[in-house]
Amino acid sequence: MDFLSLEQSVWRRLQEETRPIALYGMGDGADKILAQFERLGIRASAVFASDEFARGNLFHGFCVRKLSDTVAELGEDIVIVIAFASQRAEVLQLMYALEDKYDVVAPDVPVVEGPLFDEDFVRAHQDEMQRAYDLLADDLSREVFLDTVRFKLSGKMEYLRHSESDKDEVFHNLLRPTAEEHFSDLGAYNGDTIRELLHYTDGKFASVTALEPDRRSFRKLNEWASANITGDVTLVQAGAWNEDTVKCFTDQAGRQSRVSGQGKETQMRALDSVLSGRPCTYLKMDVEGAEREAIAGAEKTIRQYAPKLNIAAYHRSEDFFQLPLLIHALQPSYRLYLRHHPYVPAWDTNLYAI
Incomplete structure (x- = not known):
């Protein structure tokens, strides 16, 4: 399978972007994204936070404002970069609601320091990815795998939502x-x-x-x-x-x-x-x-x-395909499954072996 054909890199897209780019969120995730911006020559125009956290404090030299203040300054034709992680239902709904009005991406940066999941990374690991994909035991696992690739390349949250499932499905159908x-x-x-x-x-x-x-x-x-x-x-x-x-x-x-x-x-x-x-x-x-x-x-x-x-199977860019290969080498009798539980970015993506 040509995994590179699944989506365009969000990093390349942001490099080519001419509209203002506003980061939503502060903290470790925003630190990592801004570090990549600096490395790749991407310019951020603003940082905003949820209304209860926007106090005008400085973050990397930006005055942290509310979204409404950011839009008043930059206009509505902006790109919003989600720069924090959450699994809370009410926060996820806020993220998804932004997609209805703005161009929103959530670039993937690894939890643990390591390479970005970009085109070069996919080219380097194409064979491993194919072998891991071929080991998966059901259609949902294979869809999670492809949607993980699509999301990590594009930063589009729709791919996380497309194949997510809750823990009940895993415990009732797999782990039992x-x-x-x-x-x-x-x-x-x-x-x-x-x-x-x-x-x-x-x-x-x-x-x-x-x-x-x-x-x-x-x-x-x-x-x-x-x-x-x-x-x-x-x-x-x-x-x-x-x-x-x-x-x-x-x-x-x-x-x-x-x-x-x-x-x-x-x-x-x-x-x-x-x-x-x-x-x-x-x-x-x-x-x-x-x-x-x-x-x-x-x-x-x-x-x-x-x-x-x-x-x-989400702390490192390679976890979702290398860990299945590692487990299969130790215990070939296992049936291997991937599931993504509601989270932005692709955290709580887990490998289950039965």
Whole structure:
């Protein structure tokens, strides 16, 4: 398949744009997009925020205004660049409503530092992308794959909406958890994905093993688990890795805490070491770009038990096609699925292996 034929690059389009370009949002995403603008010679004309956050503060030298003030200055014939991420339904509706009136794009920048998903990237990875696409087990997975390519190239939100599905579809049709699950949760955060599993098993489980490196998130996880679940529960304040070691870790008290070149020294553990041969029937990984290392650290478990897998496949530009190839090499018996759950940009795009 010629993946390059699916859409035009949003970056090239913005380079050629003659209308004013206004960024919607501040923070890490906007930082990354403006860095690419500078690299590619793209000029932003304004930055605006939702009305409750527009206080006239400065961001990269721009006075952050309301959309109405931005339009009053630049006119309605503008290009709006969404520069933040959200899964909240009310925020997504605001984003989609902008499309009804303006030319809106949401350029894809990787969560973890790495190459952009542009034409050169697609040319370099065409063969891998084709092999991953051919491995997918159902039509929806293949549509998610193509829409992910289309979105990452074009920045058009319509592609995210076209093939999205909710978590109920995954849990009822693919994962189908039971009361006998031995659940391993890598990147357990505050216990949200443990609660998610228990919602579908009427609160029952065989065992839970959870790793979370961030100290404040781990404290919340421990407090919640102590108050709400009993049984075979093992909580480990550590990050998931390919071996037991110590790494520097950003201490951001949230989902984007990750291994870094600087930060707080943090214990890292291989799941195989933590479990020491104990069973695992359902394994979830959302480890902020360290999925390859976490998979390597769970290799024995995956080969021996073939647990159902739920793996974040969006932190790096290549995750949605390289992680399926990696899992297939470890356990060829798996049926592989991709699903995108409501989010802008293409976050919460996950690989499921059954």
